[in-house]
Amino acid sequence: MLGSYSRVLVENPSLARSALVARPSGPNYLKLLEALVTLFAEGGAPYGQAVLGLDLLLQNATASVVEHAGHEEVDDDAEWNSLAEALAEASPASTPRVAALGTQLMHGTPEQRRKWAIWMLLNGMLHTPP
8 A cells, every 4th residue: 555655656746745744634645544554453553553653654655755756857877876986985994884885775776665664664663662
């Protein structure tokens, strides 16, 4: 469900940006909340953890889309190449861990990273008491 939510936002970047700063309250938003809380309950998440995790999961999904929205307006390849070059040239003296990891820090597509974040947050929600 959160993947579908993210895909809708990817297709509508201005909606993603507005969802990040607005407090949605319309009937479709309430249906989204209802569906997610139902899925959390079916998955065994206690309500106390579900209500706290719900906001964080939606916020993360929205912010992740906003981070990558609008890159068609800039030279995205040049940005990625610049980052890859900076990581490859990172100083082992001043940033030893970054230098050791290098371009591994760029691993995964935005969609793969969003999916991983959702699973990480869901697992954390289930195992972190309010």
